[in-house]
Amino acid sequence: MEKRTVFSHKLLPYALLAPQLLVTIVFFYWPAGQAVYQSFLIQDAFGISTEFVWFENYRSLFSDPAYYSALGVTALFSTVVTVLSLSFALILAVEADKSLKGAGIYKTLLIWPYAVAPAVAGVLWLFMFQPSLGVFGKMLNAAGFNWNPYLNSGDAFALVTAAAVWKQISYNFLFFLAGLQSIPKSLIEAAAIDGAGPTRRFWSIVFPMLSPTAFYLLTVNIVYVFFDTFGIIHTVTRGGPAGATTTLVYKVFSDGQAGGDLGTSAAESVILMLIVIGLTALQFRFIERKVTY
Amino acid sequence: MADVVLNLVGKLYAGNIRAVSDVSFAVPDGGFCVLVGPSGCGKSTLLRMIAGLETVTDGEISIAGRVVNRIEPMHRDIAMVFQNYALYPHMSVYDNMAYGLRNRKTPEAEIAARVAEAARILELEPYLKRRPKQLSGGQRQRVAMGRAIVRKPQVFLFDEPLSNLDAKLRGQMRVEIKTLQRQLGVTSVYVTHDQLEAMTLADMLVVMNRGRIEQIGEPLYLYENPATIFVAEFIGAPPMNMIGLDPAVGIPAGLSGAESLPVPPTGAMLGIRPEHLHLDRGDGERGSRLRLELKIDAIEAVGAETYFYGHLGSTGPRLVVREAGRGVVPTDGARAFLADRAHIHLFDKASGRRIEM
């Protein structure tokens, strides 16, 4: 059923929409427009003269190996973080849904990481895994692993990934738990009578019914990895070592802020924006077609 | 070839909630047993224990001679139709029906044959490719039935399968379920709180109240010989008229011929069904019949029969009379009705049990 509200006054709907539109224009369309404009400019090193160069910034970007490296890092990082945080969250939600004793405490504890700001999460993990001071860092080294996220790019990537996954599990967990609890119990019972064991019930009934939730979370998680992990990367590795944890969004920052190359930075952010818009559109089309019951 | 036998079955839910106590009955092979009773009396709990969806905390349940207390639902060889149908929303009608067979590794060719057969019986052929969401309530109900019959189980369990349908469809499906059960000869246990459904479907009626059995028997036997006040009032619509008789107070005003009834010192309830009261036209012998004078409040003529609503002796208990045909009585009139001795019921007020006369 479609809900429709009929407004008696012609202007009322626009008045009601205005605050939302204003926020979107001021905080999204305006800066986005600025970025597009900036990406066509080249500034000299002292910021005195600017020149309009059309696609020059983009051209140099696509001939820069560092940019391809950031693209690769982003692809790997988003895949690993999304897959891990969704899987862990699903496992935890399935366990919580069994409503064991103390489930309330369990749920509350699982939700806490979500309240931690990304930068703080980064500091926390760095604190634990600092090679010479951190509890786990020392343990790893004592156990014979040559653990050093400052120097080893694999270690750095693992640490950033772990922090990002840890932070995102809460959100995914909440949605999966709500999804699980909205599946009528009688469906599971019917399947049990129909001869399906617990594993088969999960894969043939529960999982398909969770797929709308999973697809929604997939979009949200990818956007999270693209943008919100900035705080974690900035506090833990600053994109290093040797660009091993420089994602696209971190590169936008380091080129623009640290490198002072506003034109390139703007071009990067425009591309990033296009990638995310593309991914989101793709997923929403997929959701509309495939996963409604 | 499966009978269902319950021996002193009880259920205590977590938190010390007693839902069912001391239930014993046996449904013979191919029998249609209906559990009926008011909301919360433990019918669903009992059915779910037979299905294996709830643990049995007391007593024993056996299906086809095998105690199933500790056997998983999937190994009990039963099929259940749920009140909300519990169809798998992401599967087509065909897949819904095939699911149980696939789980049991039935060859696809046989699955196709069985589903086709069930679809034919239930007139579901045009809908096999649809999702449950794209069906009407009645069609969903049929799919739920189909899912039960394709498996050819030993026992069918139904938990209020018709309560989500409108009155007309409910009547129609009731007949279909009965016919289907007869054809297939599968032992069935059916839960409802609708006494009409209970009366029409059952070979064997189990009336429950507060987790206990009030009476077991054939529907018409229970109708004619209710063992307790509860059964008397629960079965039959409109319900049996009840008149309190208290020796300390004496015979209520408006009632005559009741002097010789064996009323215990603690009092009794006199029960007369609405159709067993007949207008006293003042032409026949009253004989040993009871005579009741009613102050009529309202008359409903519905064509084939007429209902009189009134109070015994103008201020006594409210009574209903059902006369065949069209009685012509002015409203507000006082009228006398007669009841045969053979058709009256007497219950002990203290225990609620029937007093044989």
Ligand SMILES: Nc1ncnc2c1ncn2[C@@H]1O[C@H](COP(=O)(O)OP(=O)(O)OP(=O)(O)O)[C@@H](O)[C@H]1O
């Ligand atoms: N899971 C449960 N935990 C505790 N008590 C329960 C549970 N399920 C049911 N009960 C209680 O057991 C009693 C019987 O419930 P049951 O569902 O069997 O009733 P019912 O006869 O099927 O009623 P209805 O006609 O409303 O479906 C009720 O008092 C109910 O509150």
Ligand SMILES: [Mg+2]
């Ligand atoms: Mg019930």
